[in-house]
Amino acid sequence: MKQLLRILLATVFAAALMQLYCAHMELKYNYEALVWREKSQTDQFGKIIGTALQRTHQDAQKIAELEDQIKALTARNGQGN
Secondary structure (H helix, E strand, O other), X not given: OHHHHHHXXXXXXXXXXXHHHHHHHHHHXXXXXXXXXXXXXXXXXXXXXXXXXXXXXXXXXXXXXHHHHXXXXXXXXXXXO
């Protein structure tokens, strides 16, 4: 009977260790998956921000060109009168 209790105790202890190991591995996997996801999203946001900055720069150039055209037309109209 005493032998059986020791075997049972060792089995329960081994099962608890296995559960602990499984939980540890699951947490490790989830952490790595989240890090990978975060890196992917950070890269994606970086590309989006870069594209937005490029468009903003292009829009600013277009606005400057249009302002120059308006000034040139206004100067021409002023001289023509």
